[in-house]
Amino acid sequence: MSQFIFKTNTPEETSIFAEKLASYLAPNDLITLEGDLGAGKTTFTKGLARGLGVSRTVNSPTFTIIKEYKGTTMPFYHMDVYRLEDSFEDLGFDEYFEGNGVTVVEWAHIIEEQLPPHRLAIAIFREGDTNRRVELQPLGDRYVKICEEIFS
Numbered sequence: 448m449s450q451f452i453f454k455t456n457t458p459e460e461t462s463i464f465a466e467k468l469a470s471y472l473a474p475n476d477l478i479t480l481e482g483d484l485g486a487g488k489t490t491f492t493k494g495l496a497r498g499l500g501v502s503r504t505v506n507s508p509t510f511t512i513i514k515e516y517k518g519t520t521m522p523f524y525h526m527d528v529y530r531l532e533d534s535f536e537d538l539g540f541d542e543y544f545e546g547n548g549v550t551v552v553e554w555a556h557i558i559e560e561q562l563p564p565h566r567l568a569i570a571i572f573r574e575g576d577t578n579r580r581v582e583l584q585p586l587g588d589r590y591v592k593i594c595e596e597i598f599s
């Protein structure tokens with residue numbers, strides 16, 4: 448399975464990388480984010496949102512689980528399923544995945560069984576105070592192409 452690695456040394460670099468990724472995304476694309484608390488999942492998400500033209504401030508939706516934003520050409524759905532009580536609880540995720548926007552899911556492994564098979568799985572690892580290793584694993588041809596273009 449292919450994997451792409453991006454090293455970042457500041458929150459801004461992480462955000463700019465995510466913003467670049469956003470320019471390759473289209474309606475119904477799905478990005479999953481894994482990583483410990485403070486790894487940078489929400490920082491990454493904010494960059495993505497900016498890249499999609501979301502003007503509202505994106506915060507961690509810890510208590511709401513799903514937040515919806517308006518982007519320039521499509522909606523942006525931000526999910527943080529960390530506090531979901533039961534991994535089989537279905538909050539209508541499919542309607543978002545098929546809702547013609549871009550969806551980002553923090554702590555996605557919690558709802559693994561409910562995720563579509565094709566997605567861009569991203570894991571962020573803390574390697575120092577402000578150093579992070581971002582691992583991108585594309586699941587499906589479309590995401591392989593996106594990664595190849597970004598890293599070419």
Ligand code: ADP
Nearest residue numbers: 456457458461484485486487488489490577579
């Ligand atoms: P998570 O959503 O994974 O819990 P956050 O994005 O909310 O993480 O928090 C990450 C924290 O780490 C922020 O305070 C951010 O400023 C800091 N940070 C330091 N270096 C980086 C980096 N290279 N990339 C992303 N965040 C970083």
Ligand code: MG
Nearest residue numbers: 488489507553
């Ligand atoms: Mg977060």
